[in-house]
Amino acid sequence: MNSTNGERKPVAIEVHGLRKDYAGVNVLDGINLSVKPGEIFVIMGPSGSGKSVLLRQIAGLEIPTAGSVTIDGMDPSLEETRDKVALALVFQSGALFNSMTVVDNLALYPREHRLHPERAIREKVMEALRMLSLEKAVEKFPSELSGGMKKRVAIARALVMQPQILLYDEPTSELDPIMGATIAEIIASLRKAIAVTSVVVSHDRDLAMTIADRVAIIMHGRIKAEGTPDDLRRNNDPEIVDFLNPTINLENPRFRKMEASNE
Amino acid sequence: MTTFMRFFEHVGSIVLLATRAFSHVPTVGRQTGRVVEQCYLIGYTTLPIVAILSFFIGGVLALQAGISLQDFGARQLIGTLVGESMARELGPVMTAILLAGRVGSAITAELASMKVYQEVDALVTMNIRPERILVLPRIVAIILMMPVLTIIADVIGWLGGAVVCQYVTIIGVDWELYFQSLKDFLTVQDVLNGMIKAEVFGIGVVLVACNVGLRTRGGPREIGLSVTQAVVQSLILILVLDYFITRALV
Numbered sequence: 001m002n003s004t005n006g007e008r009k010p011v012a013i014e015v016h017g018l019r020k021d022y023a024g025v026n027v028l029d030g031i032n033l034s035v036k037p038g039e040i041f042v043i044m045g046p047s048g049s050g051k052s053v054l055l056r057q058i059a060g061l062e063i064p065t066a067g068s069v070t071i072d073g074m075d076p077s078l079e080e081t082r083d084k085v086a087l088a089l090v091f092q093s094g095a096l097f098n099s100m101t102v103v104d105n106l107a108l109y110p111r112e113h114r115l116h117p118e119r120a121i122r123e124k125v126m127e128a129l130r131m132l133s134l135e136k137a138v139e140k141f142p143s144e145l146s147g148g149m150k151k152r153v154a155i156a157r158a159l160v161m162q163p164q165i166l167l168y169d170e171p172t173s174e175l176d177p178i179m180g181a182t183i184a185e186i187i188a189s190l191r192k193a194i195a196v197t198s199v200v201v202s203h204d205r206d207l208a209m210t211i212a213d214r215v216a217i218i219m220h221g222r223i224k225a226e227g228t229p230d231d232l233r234r235n236n237d238p239e240i241v242d243f244l245n246p247t248i249n250l251e252n253p254r255f256r257k258m259e260a261s262n263e
Numbered sequence: 264m265t266t267f268m269r270f271f272e273h274v275g276s277i278v279l280l281a282t283r284a285f286s287h288v289p290t291v292g293r294q295t296g297r298v299v300e301q302c303y304l305i306g307y308t309t310l311p312i313v314a315i316l317s318f319f320i321g322g323v324l325a326l327q328a329g330i331s332l333q334d335f336g337a338r339q340l341i342g343t344l345v346g347e348s349m350a351r352e353l354g355p356v357m358t359a360i361l362l363a364g365r366v367g368s369a370i371t372a373e374l375a376s377m378k379v380y381q382e383v384d385a386l387v388t389m390n391i392r393p394e395r396i397l398v399l400p401r402i403v404a405i406i407l408m409m410p411v412l413t414i415i416a417d418v419i420g421w422l423g424g425a426v427v428c429q430y431v432t433i434i435g436v437d438w439e440l441y442f443q444s445l446k447d448f449l450t451v452q453d454v455l456n457g458m459i460k461a462e463v464f465g466i467g468v469v470l471v472a473c474n475v476g477l478r479t480r481g482g483p484r485e486i487g488l489s490v491t492q493a494v495v496q497s498l499i500l501i502l503v504l505d506y507f508i509t510r511a512l513v
Contacts, residue, residue, distance in 0.1 A: 079392075093380060096382075112396070
């Protein structure tokens with residue numbers, strides 16, 4: 001039976017010794033972390049550090065090369081786990097179904113799992129759209145939406161699933177600062193509105209430091225630092241300091257150092 | 264990975280896809296809307312091109328056979344030749360080839376872009392099996408539509424042959440003689456054998472198209488490559504299957 005019929009509680013995520021290789025290239029190298037039920041856990045890191053790969057492992061979309069990911073003690077890649085734990089992923093691109101209207105995108109999950117009668121589904125969909133101020137987008141197709149609206153529709157679609165775990169992949173990328181702040185507010189407010197464990201992958205420092213209970217910074221496939229936002233602000237590691245407070249140095253540009261380290 | 268291994272991996276993935284799709288057969292009743300939509304796309308929109316092609320295939324067959332059979336004094340058998348060729352071979356094979364080019368390519372393009380743009384991943388995270396809502400309705404639609412398209416192809420092909428016989432003076436066989444000869448030798452079994460072939464080809468085309476589409480990785484370039492790959496594989500599959508089914512049915 002699908003868990004959406006029962007009472008929902010946020011669940012814990014455990015990652016132990018996770019390693020992921022693609023065609024012999026190591027992307028994640030021995031990741032260990034645990035996310036507590038109901039927590040907002042932000043994973044930060046520079047581009048290409050393996051953040052999104054880690055999120056796909058947590059979502060069960062890929063199988064680890066070594067190590068394990070468990071959700072409430074179960075393997076997220078198994079269909080049985082998805083039957084028991086409602087997990088939603090807000091993709092960076094939104095991954096909305098282009099052939100469906102916004103309302104059908106949101107209604108797909110409850111319709112396919114026959115969670116409610118059609119009228120109740122419609123009400124739940126409208127409630128989610130109202131929460132994210134998307135009432136005017138109901139009959140629009142994803143191609144007719146702006147980037148910010150697509151992200152909000154993707155979040156609304158996740159909400160309709162009444163998830164116990166909500167994963168966000170770069171929720172503020174490609175958005176203007178105001179829309180980025182709006183999305184951050186939505187993520188924080190959802191924790192109050194629904195009992196959910198949230199994992200946010202982002203390189204947006206402001207988002208991470210504002211909404212996170214805890215933050216992990218991944219560099220070169222490993223966790224370089226982990227702790228509360230205040231812990232990270234106090235961290236003296238030069239790489240962490242540079243990542244969290246990058247300065248533009250015209251005299252000694254960073255890309256020259258990157259070139260030198262690649263030679 | 265060697266070409267040999269890749270071939271077996273590919274065959275294995277098609278078998279796995281078919282097994283997973285057919286395991287959801289009990290949900291077909293709930294997916295009537297999707298099946299009807301696919302029937303429209305596979306059947307109705309393909310019909311005009313099937314009709315045009317079959318008419319001219321029947322016509323060309325009658326023309327070629329008419330000229331050749333004249334040498335043996337067997338012009339009266341043109342109807343039999345066109346009738347049996349269309350029913351047993353050209354009707355199902357040409358319809359399947361058309362479907363591979365028109366429908367198979369569209370299926371691969373759609374599923375490949377869904378895969379590349381993470382819509383398939385979104386389905387998986389929602390615990391909705393892509394095989395159930397993306398593959399099964401297409402298989403059911405092809406099972407329903409393939410016999411219809413094949414019968415229409417056969418009949419229009421026979422008519423094409425009849426028109427050529429009637430109006431091309433060098434052949435000099437009239438309608439009546441043409442249809443009499445067609446009726447005398449063509450059996451229901453011939454038509455049924457053609458439909459069996461068509462069903463197998465159709466299911467093969469859809470499975471190949473879905474499998475290639477759902478295995479696509481990368482970006483827009485890979486979507487294009489997948490479409491080409493699916494069409495080529497489907498054409499090879501149709502011709503290989505044609506030999507073995509014909510061998511089994513004769």
